[in-house]
Amino acid sequence: MDIFRPLTLILLFLTTSPVVGQHKDIYKELNTLYQGRLKYSFDSFMDTWERASRSKGKVVTMLTGMEKTIYQIHHDFFQPLSFRFYGWEAWEDRSWFTDTKYIVIQNKVPFKVVDNLDSLKDQVDCPDTIFNFRPQTIFNQATTLYLLPEYEDALKRFLDEECFREQGPVNPKTEFLEERIRTTLKIDWTTIITQPEIFAIYLSRDLKSAVIDYRLASTGMRSLLQKEHEHWVIKKSEELWIE
Known part of the structure; x- marks a missing residue:
């Protein structure tokens, strides 16, 4: 009999039960x-x-390696209050989130270093992901929130996947949240983050160019960025699909 197994189970319970609670x-x-x-x-x-x-934010200057690069790209790329930034001129200086009180940052960012950005297919698997993504993004018009595990789990439980699939966009719980947090819940019950929602970041090996796949409203987008004077600048954007 493994005499350490009961002790291990007790320790696991003690360390996880406060989080679950x-x-x-x-x-x-x-x-x-x-x-x-x-x-x-x-x-x-x-x-x-x-x-x-x-209390969970990460300062870019304290990061190193690839994590620092991804945080820098996100800082220059993430502009949820104006879709014109991504080439959608019809929106002018507005977006679905223009008047929101809260910006909810996604909690993970997949990425991959590739040999040739020009040869990317529509979908490329990313073997690496930055978890617990916590950029110190500041907006004068809105408060920044992180999709912390405890809030993500509570919100998903509150929305109730089965109920949402049955009732769709008329689910009263989504309406309750929509009045308070501007999200894309009507597209996907799990989407409780502020767009652009980044699906993947592909980087050149010299870390001077990047391609980002992301979602705006119900449209899949892809943008090419170049690093210029320590900042990442969008050079071109295209639509990949529309839901």
Whole structure:
């Protein structure tokens, strides 16, 4: 008999149960807000999320290697308040998120270094991913939030996948969130992040060029970026697909 197995299980329970409990508490609080049984406002819930996010941010100057490069690209590329930045002139200086109070940053970014960016196919598997993505992105018009695991799990549980698939965009819970967090929930129940949603970043081996696959509204996009004077600049963009 393995005498260490019971001890291992006990330690695993002690280290994970507080996290699981935290997820349940956030879900319970969110559901109670939805049912109108809490006296304080939804803004207080969001303030707590913002404080939790603030303590998890990563400063680019403290990063090294590929992680630093990906963070720098995201900093120069992520402009959710104006779709014109990505070549959509019809939107002028607006986007689906222009008047939002909160910007929710995706929690992981897949990437791959390739030999030839010009030969990329529509979809390329990325063997590497930066998890716990926490860029210190600041917007004057909105508060930045990270999709922390405890909030992601609570929100997914709150939305209820089965219920969403049955009711689609008329799910009252999505309407409840839409009034408070501008998201793309009507496209995909799991999409509780602010666009552009980055699917993958492909980099040249000299790390001076990059191609980004991403989503704007219901459109799949691809942009070519070049590094100029320590900043990443979009050189061209194209539409890959429309849902």
